[in-house]
Amino acid sequence: MKSIQILAISGSLRRTSTNTHILKAIGEMADKSIDFQIFEGLDTFPHFNPEVAEDNESVSRFRTKIKEADGIIICTPEYAFGVPGVLKNALDWTVSTGEFNKKPVAVISASPLNTGGDKALASLLLTFTALGTVKNEKSYLSIPNIKQKISQEGKLTDHALQNQLKLILSNLLEQISQKSD
Numbered sequence: 696m697k698s699i700q701i702l703a704i705s706g707s708l709r710r711t712s713t714n715t716h717i718l719k720a721i722g723e724m725a726d727k728s729i730d731f732q733i734f735e736g737l738d739t740f741p742h743f744n745p746e747v748a749e750d751n752e753s754v755s756r757f758r759t760k761i762k763e764a765d766g767i768i769i770c771t772p773e774y775a776f777g778v779p780g781v782l783k784n785a786l787d788w789t790v791s792t793g794e795f796n797k798k799p800v801a802v803i804s805a806s807p808l809n810t811g812g813d814k815a816l817a818s819l820l821l822t823f824t825a826l827g828t829v830k831n832e833k834s835y836l837s838i839p840n841i842k843q844k845i846s847q848e849g850k851l852t853d854h855a856l857q858n859q860l861k862l863i864l865s866n867l868l869e870q871i872s873q874k875s876d
């Protein structure tokens with residue numbers, strides 16, 4: 696039987712990104728039978744231009760990975776009350792080709808502030824509605840004060856957060872299994 700494929704995408708390019716560490720932690724929580732990959736290379740995408748029709752290698756790789764994945768998990772910081780441009784740019788490249796259509800998603804924002812990146816999260820959820828993804832009221836999470844919940848090495852130290860992430864993952868897996876029923 697084919698293993699479940701989950702593609703994780705971080706909205707931060709920072710080498711020591713807390714958002715990427717969160718995705719790694721979710722990957723460690725996932726059952727070993729799940730193929731859990733973190734997408735790398737968002738910074739190699741050209742700026743989105745709807746008039747450009749020819750294939751770009753990075754964009755094609757991204758589209759293929761999304762198409763092949765059974766579910767997607769995004770974890771992103773908020774920049775200036777919005778979604779990081781690098782992430783929005785990548786999502787814009789999929790609007791006309793529709794890889795996210797009917798795709799189960801989980802959406803997380805994390806911030807050192809006590810607002811938890813809630814405005815970026817709300818904006819991203821709107822984009823995912825526009826893209827036709829599958830999600831419900833348990834598909835998203837805003838994580839405030841992340842610096843107090845993660846070690847310098849990037850390990851989660853907050854038990855409540857670990858449980859919240861397990862719930863996000865199990866809800867995504869449920870959405871995936873309902874889709875394939």
Ligand SMILES: Cc1cc2nc3c(=O)[nH]c(=O)nc-3n(C[C@H](O)[C@H](O)[C@H](O)COP(=O)(O)O)c2cc1C
Nearest residue numbers: 707709712713714772773774775776806807808812
């Ligand atoms: C240019 C810039 C703008 C930022 N704007 C916000 C913001 O609007 N809201 C917020 O919660 N954090 C903001 N931050 C702080 C980020 O949440 C913080 O740097 C976070 O650790 C980035 O995520 P990362 O660790 O995954 O890279 C901003 C940071 C930068 C560099």
